[in-house]
Amino acid sequence: MATANETKTSSYRVIGTRPIRHDGVDKVTGRAVYGNDVQLPGLLYGRVLRSPHAHARIRSIDTTKAEKLPGVFAVISSADIDPHESKMAELGEGSVNLQYLCENVLARKKVLYKGHAVAAVAAVNAHVAEEALKLIEVDYDPLHAVTWVLDAMKDDAPILIDDLKTEGAPLPHSKGPTNIAQHIVFSKGDIEKGFAEADVIIEREFKSATVHQGYIEPHVATALWSPDGHLSIWASTQGSFTCRQQTAELLALPVSKVTVTPCEIGGGFGGKIRVYIEPIAALLSKKSGRPVKVLMNRADVFESTGPTPGSFIRVKLGAKRDGRLVAGDAWMAYDAGAYPAGIIGPGCVCVFSCYDLPNARVEGFDVVLNKPQTAAYRAPGSTNAAFACETVIEELAEKLGIDPIEFRLKNAAKEGTRRPDGPAYPVIGLVETLKTAKAHPHYSATLEGPNRGRGVGCGFWMNAGLKSSVTAHVNGDGTVTLVEGSTDIGGTRTSIAMQLAETLGITAEEVVPRVVDTDSVGYTDVTGGSRTTFATGWAAHDAAIDIVKQMSARAAEFWKCSPDEVTFDRGLFSSKSHALTFKELAGKIQETGGTITGRASVEAKGVGATFGTHIVDVEVDPETGKVKILRYTAVQDCGRVIHPSYAEGQIQGGVVQGIGWALNEEYVYDADGRMRNASMLDYRMPTAVDVPTIEPVMVEVPNPRHPYGVRGVGEVPICPPPAAIGAAIYNAIGIRMYELPMSPPKVCQAIINEASAK
Amino acid sequence: MATKTPVSTTINGEPVEFLCEPRQSLLEVLRDTLHLTGAKEGCNNGNCGACTVILNGVAVDSCLVLGVEVEGAEVTTVEGLACRNELHPIQQCFLEDAALQCGICTPGFLVAAKALLDKIPNPTEEQIRFHLAGNICRCTGYDKIVKAVQHAAQEMAK
Numbered sequence A: 001m002a003t004a005n006e007t008k009t010s011s012y013r014v015i016g017t018r019p020i021r022h023d024g025v026d027k028v029t030g031r032a033v034y035g036n037d038v039q040l041p042g043l044l045y046g047r048v049l050r051s052p053h054a055h056a057r058i059r060s061i062d063t064t065k066a067e068k069l070p071g072v073f074a075v076i077s078s079a080d081i082d083p084h085e086s087k088m089a090e091l092g093e094g095s096v097n098l099q100y101l102c103e104n105v106l107a108r109k110k111v112l113y114k115g116h117a118v119a120a121v122a123a124v125n126a127h128v129a130e131e132a133l134k135l136i137e138v139d140y141d142p143l144h145a146v147t148w149v150l151d152a153m154k155d156d157a158p159i160l161i162d163d164l165k166t167e168g169a170p171l172p173h174s175k176g177p178t179n180i181a182q183h184i185v186f187s188k189g190d191i192e193k194g195f196a197e198a199d200v201i202i203e204r205e206f207k208s209a210t211v212h213q214g215y216i217e218p219h220v221a222t223a224l225w226s227p228d229g230h231l232s233i234w235a236s237t238q239g240s241f242t243c244r245q246q247t248a249e250l251l252a253l254p255v256s257k258v259t260v261t262p263c264e265i266g267g268g269f270g271g272k273i274r275v276y277i278e279p280i281a282a283l284l285s286k287k288s289g290r291p292v293k294v295l296m297n298r299a300d301v302f303e304s305t306g307p308t309p310g311s312f313i314r315v316k317l318g319a320k321r322d323g324r325l326v327a328g329d330a331w332m333a334y335d336a337g338a339y340p341a342g343i344i345g346p347g348c349v350c351v352f353s354c355y356d357l358p359n360a361r362v363e364g365f366d367v368v369l370n371k372p373q374t375a376a377y378r379a380p381g382s383t384n385a386a387f388a389c390e391t392v393i394e395e396l397a398e399k400l401g402i403d404p405i406e407f408r409l410k411n412a413a414k415e416g417t418r419r420p421d422g423p424a425y426p427v428i429g430l431v432e433t434l435k436t437a438k439a440h441p442h443y444s445a446t447l448e449g450p451n452r453g454r455g456v457g458c459g460f461w462m463n464a465g466l467k468s469s470v471t472a473h474v475n476g477d478g479t480v481t482l483v484e485g486s487t488d489i490g491g492t493r494t495s496i497a498m499q500l501a502e503t504l505g506i507t508a509e510e511v512v513p514r515v516v517d518t519d520s521v522g523y524t525d526v527t528g529g530s531r532t533t534f535a536t537g538w539a540a541h542d543a544a545i546d547i548v549k550q551m552s553a554r555a556a557e558f559w560k561c562s563p564d565e566v567t568f569d570r571g572l573f574s575s576k577s578h579a580l581t582f583k584e585l586a587g588k589i590q591e592t593g594g595t596i597t598g599r600a601s602v603e604a605k606g607v608g609a610t611f612g613t614h615i616v617d618v619e620v621d622p623e624t625g626k627v628k629i630l631r632y633t634a635v636q637d638c639g640r641v642i643h644p645s646y647a648e649g650q651i652q653g654g655v656v657q658g659i660g661w662a663l664n665e666e667y668v669y670d671a672d673g674r675m676r677n678a679s680m681l682d683y684r685m686p687t688a689v690d691v692p693t694i695e696p697v698m699v700e701v702p703n704p705r706h707p708y709g710v711r712g713v714g715e716v717p718i719c720p721p722p723a724a725i726g727a728a729i730y731n732a733i734g735i736r737m738y739e740l741p742m743s744p745p746k747v748c749q750a751i752i753n754e755a756s757a758k
Numbered sequence B: 001m002a003t004k005t006p007v008s009t010t011i012n013g014e015p016v017e018f019l020c021e022p023r024q025s026l027l028e029v030l031r032d033t034l035h036l037t038g039a040k041e042g043c044n045n046g047n048c049g050a051c052t053v054i055l056n057g058v059a060v061d062s063c064l065v066l067g068v069e070v071e072g073a074e075v076t077t078v079e080g081l082a083c084r085n086e087l088h089p090i091q092q093c094f095l096e097d098a099a100l101q102c103g104i105c106t107p108g109f110l111v112a113a114k115a116l117l118d119k120i121p122n123p124t125e126e127q128i129r130f131h132l133a134g135n136i137c138r139c140t141g142y143d144k145i146v147k148a149v150q151h152a153a154q155e156m157a158k
Ligand code: FES
Pocket: B040, B041, B042, B043, B044, B045, B046, B047, B048, B049, B050, B051, B052, B061, B062, B063, B064
């Protein structure tokens, strides 16, 4: 690839290097203040009472006994929050229906899932708060629950929301109440004609279980509702402004009356965008007149936050004998959870996004059922879809006798390819990842031994742009203080600071990045959609340009020349007869008119999508069905890499989450719709012994529309693992798995079924 | 409310006395009573390792230890790793090798790694992975953590 950015590569001084992150020392010494580390004088501890039923009407709630317990300062239920009508509030990355948000925060007439919040207590310590919860009397009228997406779509399914209307494409046979919140149809070309031309057609059905983001830090929020009516919140949130807006809307406050301070955050992956306990902490503070910290326990996290959708997907693909895909048809039903959630939308976009399909149709359903309202999880909707599409791609390649990477190369999306949902791709790097994977020694390495196999898989994520603001103050010692609103979940202070430093010709260490509260910086959307290094980095670049402009004018003043005569290159201001480094000039700005502040607010367009191609070797234990990962290589187009270590870390972390999703993680439900494994022991996430080194291979196809060529890197690495591992299992033992997770009992059962069928 | 018991112990080399209820965990005492908030609460039932401390030379989940149990004991928390203003090699290597993303698991890993290197100064990759299996990291995929521990072992051998 030879883009304008590419030719600049060698001249970068900061981008592509590996400085130590600015918040590093605080985080290795235990000093960094995470949400649960907030301490305020007079702090009370809040706990939430949650529904033991998956679906029930609330007849009554009696809090009298709890209120009388010594040490209890406030008890609240939905009676303490005014109802909202069904109205959408814009949140930047998506929007939210205020009625549903309000009822999810505190159930009103019905509980819709086990773990649904019903009431809350603030007390002198957590133990007293928990004792008080036991004294709250809730009279429930249990109803039938439904937790499997296809069951929830049936005509006789229990209905969760009586007045739910299906959004989007009309349903052919809809009559009366429904659990279908959204119906999506995308189409391109003529699939009938396409399948008629196909020499080989394969159609398969796929199930995936509900999985959780699994961040190690539980949700936590501290609120102080001051007598002057101002509400301050210290939160563990991916987006302080999004948190502010949701809380303000729910509590009917103007946004200017709410200040959200984003604490250090212990992981989010999409699950810390919607508010759960922030409004509860606020109401408890209002009622008690004291600051209140509400912390979830781990069961709360599993049962009432996240998760990402379980799904049913049917994929049919047709190809010509020469290996060209001619048609694709996908039918996809995703869990919405208790309230509409819409992750089906990106699922439908992603299912065929890696391939150039002349004829395609995608139909999707967002289905309400008795699970917590689903939330984004790293490339939301894409992993379920990739598992389905990529597995059918593998089967087609096998049937046609074509190498699986070669088959993908023949059909790979490239610049100009139009996706079934409409947009045509700008410059993308799928082909580059496929070629790099094919040439990688892993792909040609011999893999010996019984029950071992190799698989490949691809994945796609669209990434987000959205709004970011920064201000940058030039200090007299030549450093720059960079004030930003993006929660730093994985080193973005540094990746943003590096773009400012590159533009100003200073070092990363000469930038002092600060993530501040919602009163101290301009509006900034969530850290999500792999957008932070891309969009907030872009804002930092623009703020640096603003600084250069102002400093050039100062230099001109100093040198008594016209500003046009001042040039700036890599940290050096010069005119025909003078030159000053950035640092030297910074030392003189107080003599030439005072402080210089650069600022920028961007609404970043020109988002660059990201693709990955992964190779995995597995060994299957035929006795137990346990799948061991022997070797893993993840090739990804990262666009221009700003900080290689943290880009690699995103890939490695995403892959390991994908391995967990593929092999172990699932919500196990009983017949009454209760989750039976709401602990980190029973919900089995990968540990250090479960995975080998994940080798990241970064291909750089710069995004031509970003000043430094950045694409988001964080999300796509979770998409390929389930399909790639499924392919590897097939190549190891000759059995295709169509259900996630491919956990030992399921693999074992498949082996037994296969043996008895012979 | 339950009555409180006085406890005398040593934390990070300093004698410490505190009062605690019998039902309070060591994690709760460290965080809420002593304001040593470096140990994190991820699960409060021994499954994540974010609360790891060294108790009489052994890495333990402080959420599974009662405050009253540390009478006369020696406790090391993440706050006790650095020597005045000098980072411990494990801390330095975590920084240099980018072994943290969100950082919530980091105190637990640092403490668990210290307990390991105190016992086995030159562990194999397998030993590192095995000894750190009680600590969950959801962000990094473990590779950079394992490499940082190997790197620290080399530094400490110098
Ligand atoms: S908080 Fe102690 S092990 Fe998770």
